[in-house]
Amino acid sequence: MAMKLDARQxxxxxxxQEEILILTHKSPDGDTLGTGYALYxxxxxxxxxxxxxxxxxxxxxxxxxxxxxxPLTGEPGFIVAVDVADTQLLGPALEQYAxxxxxxxxxxxxxxxxxxxVCLYKTASAACEIMAEVIAHLGTDLTPMIANCLYTGMxxxxxxxxxxxxxAHTHRMxxxxxxxxxxxxxxxxxxFDTKSKSRVLLEQAALxxxxxxxxxxxxxxxxxxxxxxxxxxxxxxxxxxSALSRQIEGVExxxxxxxxxxxxxxxxxxxxxxxNASELCKIFGGGGHxxxxxxxxxxxxxxxxxxxxxxxxxALEEIHP
Amino acid sequence: MAMKLDARQxxxxxxxQEEILILTHKSPDGDTLGTGYALYxxxxxxxxxxxxxxxxxxxxxxxxxxxxxxPLTGEPGFIVAVDVADTQLLGPALEQYAxxxxxxxxxxxxxxxxxxxVCLYKTASAACEIMAEVIAHLGTDLTPMIANCLYTGMxxxxxxxxxxxxxAHTHRMxxxxxxxxxxxxxxxxxxFDTKSKSRVLLEQAALxxxxxxxxxxxxxxxxxxxxxxxxxxxxxxxxxxSALSRQIEGVExxxxxxxxxxxxxxxxxxxxxxxNASELCKIFGGGGHxxxxxxxxxxxxxxxxxxxxxxxxxALEEIHP
Numbered sequence: 001m002a003m004k005l006d007a008r009q010x011x012x013x014x015x016x017q018e019e020i021l022i023l024t025h026k027s028p029d030g031d032t033l034g035t036g037y038a039l040y041x042x043x044x045x046x047x048x049x050x051x052x053x054x055x056x057x058x059x060x061x062x063x064x065x066x067x068x069x070x071p072l073t074g075e076p077g078f079i080v081a082v083d084v085a086d087t088q089l090l091g092p093a094l095e096q097y098a099x100x101x102x103x104x105x106x107x108x109x110x111x112x113x114x115x116x117x118v119c120l121y122k123t124a125s126a127a128c129e130i131m132a133e134v135i136a137h138l139g140t141d142l143t144p145m146i147a148n149c150l151y152t153g154m155x156x157x158x159x160x161x162x163x164x165x166x167x168a169h170t171h172r173m174x175x176x177x178x179x180x181x182x183x184x185x186x187x188x189x190x191x192f193d194t195k196s197k198s199r200v201l202l203e204q205a206a207l208x209x210x211x212x213x214x215x216x217x218x219x220x221x222x223x224x225x226x227x228x229x230x231x232x233x234x235x236x237x238x239x240x241x242s243a244l245s246r247q248i249e250g251v252e253x254x255x256x257x258x259x260x261x262x263x264x265x266x267x268x269x270x271x272x273x274x275x276n277a278s279e280l281c282k283i284f285g286g287g288g289h290x291x292x293x294x295x296x297x298x299x300x301x302x303x304x305x306x307x308x309x310x311x312x313x314x315a316l317e318e319i320h321p
Numbered sequence: 322m323a324m325k326l327d328a329r330q331x332x333x334x335x336x337x338q339e340e341i342l343i344l345t346h347k348s349p350d351g352d353t354l355g356t357g358y359a360l361y362x363x364x365x366x367x368x369x370x371x372x373x374x375x376x377x378x379x380x381x382x383x384x385x386x387x388x389x390x391x392p393l394t395g396e397p398g399f400i401v402a403v404d405v406a407d408t409q410l411l412g413p414a415l416e417q418y419a420x421x422x423x424x425x426x427x428x429x430x431x432x433x434x435x436x437x438x439v440c441l442y443k444t445a446s447a448a449c450e451i452m453a454e455v456i457a458h459l460g461t462d463l464t465p466m467i468a469n470c471l472y473t474g475m476x477x478x479x480x481x482x483x484x485x486x487x488x489a490h491t492h493r494m495x496x497x498x499x500x501x502x503x504x505x506x507x508x509x510x511x512x513f514d515t516k517s518k519s520r521v522l523l524e525q526a527a528l529x530x531x532x533x534x535x536x537x538x539x540x541x542x543x544x545x546x547x548x549x550x551x552x553x554x555x556x557x558x559x560x561x562x563s564a565l566s567r568q569i570e571g572v573e574x575x576x577x578x579x580x581x582x583x584x585x586x587x588x589x590x591x592x593x594x595x596x597n598a599s600e601l602c603k604i605f606g607g608g609g610h611x612x613x614x615x616x617x618x619x620x621x622x623x624x625x626x627x628x629x630x631x632x633x634x635x636a637l638e639e640i641h642p
Contacts, residue, residue, distance in 0.1 A: 161482045162509040168496035175489035188483040196570045207525035249517045
């Protein structure tokens with residue numbers, strides 16, 4: 001079982017190290033990269049040798065802070081994992097370090113406490129929110145570059161301060177980053193107001209086939225394999241598309257059907273009213289949360305859709321007969 | 322010329338009044354309503370008689386705080402305009418008060434100083450940010466309902482803390498509102514993650530006709546009268562559609578063409594690189610800002626488009642010959 005440290009204790013431990021390897025999770029996002037690079041810039045400013053590693057290539061959009069860094073010249077003296085809830089998330093290139101993590105700095109409730117020591121704040125919106133405190137205790141300057149890193153993680157993990165994980169503390173930390181010179185206007189434009197052409201084409205194609213049922217109380221969006229390939233979009237683009245069905249006013253059950261390789265359909269159900277998405281998906285062997293759940297239905301498409309709609313209808317009738 | 326007051330002085334003045342009429346601007350948004358209702362709830366909690374008025378109906382989505390209120394029983398003893406930069410924005414039903422505004426609380430640089438006294442903070446992201454200070458000086462409780470009002474104005478005027486008008490102070494005020502009980506998750510869902518069915522249909526139709534030019538460096542979205550009518554969308558829905566063209570990665574010039582009643586085209590140009598949108602629109606008698614400008618071109622559509630694209634091409638060639 002990992003020994004628990006608070007942000008001050010984590011900073012004290014880091015102060016004693018000289019060659020530090022920082023591990024981020026695979027399929028890197030703004031929070032793991034922001035946390036990792038903020039620590040990297042802070043440690044190198046203190047005259048220490050540090051490096052950041054990731055199993056996957058770093059998406060170009062993070063290029064304003066996630067610069068290529070040199071590997072350590074020797075074996076790492078100390079290994080820190082940031083925003084990594086489980087060693088499986090290290091990915092193939094970093095799994096060699098799975099049993100050797102000295103310190104994990106994270107905010108996931110699901111953290112498996114795999115590291116020797118863990119600095120875990122479960123109510124933090126982002127690992128960056130914790131790193132902001134660690135860096136304050138390290139006593140190094142909060143440079144504009146570090147502020148860019150930390151702002152990025154907090155903004156991306158909260159949907160720009162929109163989601164329920166945002167707290168008053170998150171806003172106060174964001175205020176500090178702005179005062180320290182974070183280029184938040186540019187960051188927000190890159191993170192929230194930029195879509196790839198292929199994603200726009202995918203959205204358009206998916207929306208052109210949107211169907212409404214039961215007095216518009218249910219909306220269904222379908223992405224077939226053919227449509228997905230034709231758009232040239234990436235897997236990550238599907239998240240945005242799946243969100244569309246539940247953003248429509250009056251829609252109580254938003255359904256997203258995505259055709260898998262084997263011709264079956266991955267179903268995401270999002271609900272905004274009293275309909276229990278988890279109960280609905282359980283009927284088909286799936287599950288999830290009250291307002292967001294999923295299951296898999298076998299094809300063909302029309303059959304999968306009808307099977308599901310039959311249960312959606314029943315669920316809607318139960319609340320307004 | 323209006324006498325200038327700071328938030329404390331504005332609060333002192335309000336404390337002396339008994340029957341207060343609060344005026345909001347026409348086509349009401351989250352900031353004018355949030356500011357007006359926050360003041361209404363604060364004043365009535367102090368035992369004063371107050372009322373909020375607006376020339377236009379209040380959109381349903383603000384119903385969680387903008388409740389119907391009784392008119393004053395007699396003539397108003399004191400008139401406050403909130404987030405109203407110019408008396409023309411009062412609208413037909415309130416223009417009778419144009420010359421009688423005792424106090425204006427606003428954040429617009431363009432405020433015409435029409436009121437007897439003005440509490441104007443030009444760097445405030447929203448009038449709600451100023452009202453938060455006024456209410457603090459009034460000394461009444463920051464109730465969850467008042468926090469809902471104030472959070473709404475700050476979030477909507479900043480695009481959920483995304484735009485350049487957001488400051489460190491805005492974030493600190495948002496933190497206060499969350500601590501005071503603002504239902505920010507619900508508010509953000511209503512304001513930022515809810516679209517009308519007609520808006521979704523309009524977006525889909527507009528996107529299906531999106532055109533790319535000059536190696537995808539220019540994107541053009543067109544909304545004809547026919548397409549607009551068919552979608553059943555509202556004027557306000559067009560803002561979202563016009564933003565789409567400049568959200569696509571790699572697009573340096575986003576053009577939105579909207580057909581007017583007389584068959585001419587209203588053109589919005591948004592640029593993300595060195596292209597000067599204002600210079601571009603000036604060629605056609607329009608103008609605006611460096612990155613956002615507009616003009617009007619006569620139809621038919623193909624002619625308007627070609628005329629504009631010719632200049633877009635020239636502008637793009639100038640920066641990367």
